[in-house]
Amino acid sequence: MPKQIAVGDQILLCSPDRKTFLITVATDRTFSTHHGQLLHNDMIGKLYGEIVHSSTGQPYVMLDPTLEDRMMKVKRLTQIIYPKDAGLILIKTGIGSGMRVVECGAGSGASTLALAHAVAPNGRVYVYDREERFLRNAQANIERAGYGHLVEFKVRDVVEGFDERDVDVVLLDLPSPWEGVEAATRALRGGGRLASILPTYNQVERLVEALEAAGFVMIETLEVLLRHILARPGKTRPFERMIGHTGFLIFGRKALWPSP
Amino acid sequence: MPKQIAVGDQILLCSPDRKTFLITVATDRTFSTHHGQLLHNDMIGKLYGEIVHSSTGQPYVMLDPTLEDRMMKVKRLTQIIYPKDAGLILIKTGIGSGMRVVECGAGSGASTLALAHAVAPNGRVYVYDREERFLRNAQANIERAGYGHLVEFKVRDVVEGFDERDVDVVLLDLPSPWEGVEAATRALRGGGRLASILPTYNQVERLVEALEAAGFVMIETLEVLLRHILARPGKTRPFERMIGHTGFLIFGRKALWPSP
Amino acid sequence: MPKQIAVGDQILLCSPDRKTFLITVATDRTFSTHHGQLLHNDMIGKLYGEIVHSSTGQPYVMLDPTLEDRMMKVKRLTQIIYPKDAGLILIKTGIGSGMRVVECGAGSGASTLALAHAVAPNGRVYVYDREERFLRNAQANIERAGYGHLVEFKVRDVVEGFDERDVDVVLLDLPSPWEGVEAATRALRGGGRLASILPTYNQVERLVEALEAAGFVMIETLEVLLRHILARPGKTRPFERMIGHTGFLIFGRKALWPSP
């Protein structure tokens, strides 16, 4: 049955000019836009998809935020992993319901949201970062989005290793992920997947070398270019600006080679 | 605890020259490769990630197939939705554990695998196709991959509508998806997402027009270009060939506009 | 023998922080930058490639402007044809020394610069535009760049036709280039090339249809994506932003089909 909007819900407001705002609904509060005020009380008890009008009469659509909305609206202390890249990470690593995943470092928690979303309702994500400040910001972002029960946070440097064993996937989001290959190898089960995202080709080369030395197989490096299309009757074309680069994505799988 | 390979398991064999084979393990069977024979009996009871040797002594790594492996290895009667596109569909629609999703048509079931994987363990995917032949092939592919319990299959044309109401997502993988916008609108809950993939600009334009007429919001059209990088110490470069186009991805969300 | 910088020369100044400025050298003038003043008198008599210092001691390199520099620095009243697209137009149409080329419309003259540069020293470019204002701005840009002797300018709408016959190339830079196909066909010699640039795929489709109807052969549509790479020791990567779209390029060649 369709869910009614309630106090405490995070909702995505979509303006007639296609701007979006992620707000938490509270009694007797107002939200100011470039179209005047919206009253939270007008939203409570409505259905997702319904309309609320601003004080100047503009219709705003009330939507339940998607994973992507939540990822793009995290409070950022760092560069985030973008949805285009997170989508490929999910598909290539095959993260799914019930899996156990290690992530290091935390970033701002955008990728953690994607991982937690994918392992729900009964998997688990273990997030490591040596910077307590980043870890706490990521944690606050995860909890605000309602995924806190799926994630554990630990302040630790990657070279000290991870506590978990036989995990399905390790995501290394570090400037020097080769420093984490040993820890990842110990934490992964046989056939488990490692993923990483890196801005420069130099880092890619060094990580791929470390993965080969550690016996990983099916090592691949990819880059996702996303093109937005402006579709309008009789005048459709790609947008004039695009993101030219976020990062290279590196994948590998752990093999259990016999000891020499 | 690491899982042992058992009779009936689908496993992915990875050769030393990076070829992959998806096989179902059976007693007393052999698998022929360009490196000679592999004995299934040598695989049974081993751990995922371990090695089996061919009759010529070549090491093959035994891996549990990822979602992507399964998608790429479906028996194809049609063009499939590629992992790069399925990844973005998952992220943009926010499909997750427990959701209810309608897909029309079935294709060869590659995208159905991704949807079923994402709604597991307790969501549901309803797949419609007017061609029984395609539907049954997709169904066989889904069941072979172990996702059959999450999916229902119905032979029906999109213009006859869907049985479900208040679903979270509708994926239209049809040459004329505008014919399915009415059915999708009735099936979706408020705030529910529609996604489609189309090869030509002309189809994009026509679908976007239909979505706007039906009151959808946050309509977007995107294209994913995937670039493979050949990462080798001292000589890293993009691959010389790439897929130039699979399809444009179109997204929208259902608003509950008041009746006039 | 290396040329000395003289009064009246256009020179490109390149700052230590990689900004560029196109100036015309004049006696007793100063040029103001974010690094203080540069004295024109310091430049006169120097060699191209030499350094002039600003009042704050910053070194500016004095360069002779390339075709691209001139194209990017035209006074713009319209969108220009970018160097990446002009380069492909030159190569695909094979415009060279001594050829005769018709261009319609004038834009801001950026593409005219490329055409004039390519037909020098003894070819000719005929530029048509129905808007005198645009034509005169283009003309001023061409003359300022020193290509005026190679180009004729005519105020006229494309549907009234071109005066020239047996030209080698016609470039149609119009929103409705199909209106110019008849004029272009009459102006071109057998085997002559037509080129056009258009932002939307709808326009492309319509032009290609008109070219096919007019008997053109080797019709092709292309798009150039240009990626800038930030090359630095140990941390090389593509730039984070890029131009996602300027226009589609359409090419065809005139065949002399026998009259029916």
Next chain:
Amino acid sequence: MPKQIAVGDQILLCSPDRKTFLITVATDRTFSTHHGQLLHNDMIGKLYGEIVHSSTGQPYVMLDPTLEDRMMKVKRLTQIIYPKDAGLILIKTGIGSGMRVVECGAGSGASTLALAHAVAPNGRVYVYDREERFLRNAQANIERAGYGHLVEFKVRDVVEGFDERDVDVVLLDLPSPWEGVEAATRALRGGGRLASILPTYNQVERLVEALEAAGFVMIETLEVLLRHILARPGKTRPFERMIGHTGFLIFGRKALWPSP
């Protein structure tokens, strides 16, 4: 006045199914195609753009080859520089009529054709290669295309330097172009441009470092991605396959820094 096809001309034949063939016209010769025979005698005296029929009645259009046609049809002993890349090299270096250009190495002469075409009728291209075999093949390709009078060929390794001074442009098409930076710097006039094309990131990084050390300014690295569009009424889309990578293009300009 339109030129008639004569014995000895190179002409491009375009078949009804869009295949192209570059042939040299000779008396009493036949040319075999998948549509039967074409008689050279039927071509002699015709105009470019006119039609010749095969023995099975298929119409072939006789065209004068463009620069691109000639580049793509050189006899290849090596990888060639593609037209998309040559176009950008011409635009970025501003090579034009009357300029003097050094190229090292020769490749198969495809880029030499573009350079010779651009400096015509009174410029000059000096081509160096340490492999006589490649140099002679390039030379034969250049002469066959009618550009021989504009080009000189010299067997020599780049580290031995070039004979020319004050040239406008140096194009280094070598696996180790940093070995040619010193020779290029000596050969270039102040403000002269250097260009290079390299397949790997590692080579780019090393060349850029060498150019910076040698005092070059306006150093840029670029990559051209070319997308072919299949434009058809009602079903226009990008082609499904594309070239993913040819090379990175590196550009710089020589500054005359004062001696320390």
